[in-house]
Amino acid sequence: MIQVNHTTIPEATVMAEVQYHPAASKREATLKAAESLIIGELFRQRAKALGITVKSELNIASDDNFLDALIEQEVHIPKASDAECEQYYNLNPQRFHSSPLLEVSHILLAAAPEDHKGRIEAKILSEQIIEQLQQGASFAELAKHYSICPSKATDGSLGQISKGQTVSEFERQIFTAEPGLMPQGVESRYGIHVVYIARKVAGNLLPYSAVELKIAEYLNEKVRRKAVAQYIHTLIVNAEIDGYDFNLSDSPLMQ
Template sequence: MSKMTNKAVIIISAIVVLAAAGGISAYYLLRDRGVAAVVNGVKITEEKVAEEVSKSAAQYEAQGMALQPAQLEQVRSSVIENLITREVLLQESASFVIPDEEINEKIASLQSQFESDEAFNEALASQGYDPDSFKEVILQDMKIQKLIEEKVPEETTVTDEEILTFYKENPAYFTEPERIHASHILVTVEAGDDDEKKNQAKAKIERISEELKNGADFADTARRESEGPSGPQGGDLGEFTRGQMVSGFETVAFALPEGEISGIVETQFGYHIIKVHERFPESSVPLEDVRESINSYLVQDKNQTKLKDFLESLKNAAKIRIPGIKDEKTTEEV
């Protein structure tokens, strides 16, 4: 199965196969259990919408984010749109035939990802499925997949001109930020240290600084004296860009010329002495180095656009009615 088709089915099925379970929120218990939308005569009920909104809300709550009524309304709108899209696709793909053995193979593949049959069945039950209803959902998904594969053939070609245009129009994507290669020696000071410990740390870093000024090797000194995790590596921090180190350390490090050693720098971690080995100015990544990644991105973008256009064409051709919203083609309301 192609990457595009995989993604299409995941997008279309997202509302149906949500990972979190939960009861219908109190907010939606207050909503009239009527019809949320009608697609070519097929009703999407408020009960179904409330069920899927509840699952989505449970996902947020599992991450410690409780949705407010206004946010729930946004989720509801998204759920309705997804259910409408799915219903249009189900109707369009109704004539496709999927052999029972292919459906069973798909289910077996999913089931193999669980430790046991019991764990698989518990997962189904947590989402409100039994084996039969889950099999029906898999059948629907496979029909949709087959429809998309037939009606939206995968795009695989991108021209050199398209790649070059994208490269020129998006320079920020292909810019390597300024970076430096540096080492440091750290004498730590903990947040709760008393003045005596702070003074001892200050005396130690001052002694180290004098030794370096007198010609001591930086890496050897770091291995012997540094209290930071990079000490065994001679204090080597590797290469880094702005924003990766604490501000005081960064300011001094990026101001140092190559080969220079700083004075004593104080941060919340303690006292540092920094040596910059090499500086790398901001630069553009050569086109040839990113040609393949641009090609992949543009192919994916083309396929997503084709899929979106196909879905829009199906919905535009369908008779879709939503309570309180007039259908521009019929001027009817549900």
């Protein structure tokens, strides 16, 4: 049982809340659930003290209106200035490039992730195919013979692709590669890919005018989260909480 300024949060309520806080262990999920309920009760008590209408339920998910009103009244959240947005743009140019374009062909050797024997066999076969290609074999012919991807009908060609068009584990490897035949097979959830990059067009730096609104939204949300976390910290420090050791530095809700 937990008490927040003499208001009781029953153990059954904490257990019912656990389902909304997935975690690596039951203990971690229980801690998250307890913290969420404690913070929700602190919000509710403070709102009532300020004359803001709130519902009586412990779960605050449906009480967004009262929570927004409370934060608006109690928390000062500064807005990012134009100078701060432009500074962020200048300091993080890598975040504001258009996606590079790759012209890619591949030979897909199918093997499910859980099929360890099949993955090993596919990897060995990919090495043999790469060796044949390095010796001058036709990529198109090998694609037609070995690949299980429909692209084998077009000599293994995937055409031009940009980030977000294929699975992440495949992209992560091909977009950091240089044009030409990749010296090793590329693993994905579908199997092993023998990959040839015919052309790579680097992405261009987007102009500040094209991204300034997104930068402002990002910085404003970052500041908002920090301000609300500090507000929660203040509520907890000034509260009388029994039945729970609120370790602020380790609390996942305080990050």
